[in-house]
Amino acid sequence: MSEQDEMPVRKPEKIKLADHRTALVKVERRLVLRSALSLGALSMLAGCDLQDNDSVDKVLWSMSRWNDRVQALLFRGDKLAPTYAASQITNPFPFNAFYDEVNAPDIDVSDWRLEVSGLVRDKQPWTIERLRALPQAEQITRHICIEGWSAIGQWSGVPLKKFLQAVGADTSAKYVGFKCADRYYSSLDMPTALHPQTILALDFRKEPLPTSYGFPLKVRVPTKLGFKNPKHVVAIYVTNENPGGYWEDQGYNWFSGV
Ligand SMILES: Nc1nc2c(c(=O)[nH]1)N[C@H]1C(S)=C(S)[C@@H](COP(=O)(O)O)O[C@H]1N2
Ligand SMILES: [Mo]
Numbered sequence: 001m002s003e004q005d006e007m008p009v010r011k012p013e014k015i016k017l018a019d020h021r022t023a024l025v026k027v028e029r030r031l032v033l034r035s036a037l038s039l040g041a042l043s044m045l046a047g048c049d050l051q052d053n054d055s056v057d058k059v060l061w062s063m064s065r066w067n068d069r070v071q072a073l074l075f076r077g078d079k080l081a082p083t084y085a086a087s088q089i090t091n092p093f094p095f096n097a098f099y100d101e102v103n104a105p106d107i108d109v110s111d112w113r114l115e116v117s118g119l120v121r122d123k124q125p126w127t128i129e130r131l132r133a134l135p136q137a138e139q140i141t142r143h144i145c146i147e148g149w150s151a152i153g154q155w156s157g158v159p160l161k162k163f164l165q166a167v168g169a170d171t172s173a174k175y176v177g178f179k180c181a182d183r184y185y186s187s188l189d190m191p192t193a194l195h196p197q198t199i200l201a202l203d204f205r206k207e208p209l210p211t212s213y214g215f216p217l218k219v220r221v222p223t224k225l226g227f228k229n230p231k232h233v234v235a236i237y238v239t240n241e242n243p244g245g246y247w248e249d250q251g252y253n254w255f256s257g258v
Helices: 018-030 039-046 053-074 128-132 160-166
Strands: 115-118 137-145 149-159 175-180 185-189 199-204 218-220 233-239
Touching (some): 128 199, 160 199
Parallel strands (some): 115 233
Antiparallel strands (some): 199 218
């Protein structure tokens, strides 16, 4: 579709979209393939001329929330993300965070505990040794960053489903939230948390996660975009209130997955 085709068919003087074009194009990109709408359809659905910042903002946020619901309905708990051969692993694997690599948190694993709270039976914190004693799963999958790069990596660790079962989580709750050592945070819908490829990754390429890639624990979710893969995780909680996330709360679509 060309840029022209996306413009709503209305009298030019009534259209005040130009200022918000970048934001609207971003939101349109966020509407994933199967539920995509054109900009024209967006302004028609909005039923307004999108004349001021406030109404544009409202439309953008309501579209994003609508999109979360549609995406959640389209999500199939059994659909697997593609996997790759060891020879396809990207080396070196790229680093990304909201800060430079030298500032990645340097965590002493003997002090580190994984805190558990919310709708769970057992709130005892976990040491790395106890996590390693749980069943482990390995995957070679593609990490896709919204900033426009992707890379294939190999991660292994505890399937989040097994962990949630081990702590007696209420898996009828809606969300699982994560807090990180660097103030990053994110969250998943329960069907994605229970997905067989969602793991509490402890290893990268069969070695403990390097500092930059999330030591000592990163949530690896190959059915989601990279920003929904929190690194340096220190707390997990089960809740019915959407915990949002660092980028999610700045306007990135919350579901951001397939
Ligand atoms: N704790 C924490 N986790 C994070 C981030 C971050 O800044 N802090 N950035 C996210 C983003 S946007 C991406 S693309 C991936 C990058 O992971 P990598 O450094 O292993 O490639 O981490 C995600 N998880
Ligand atoms: Mo990212």
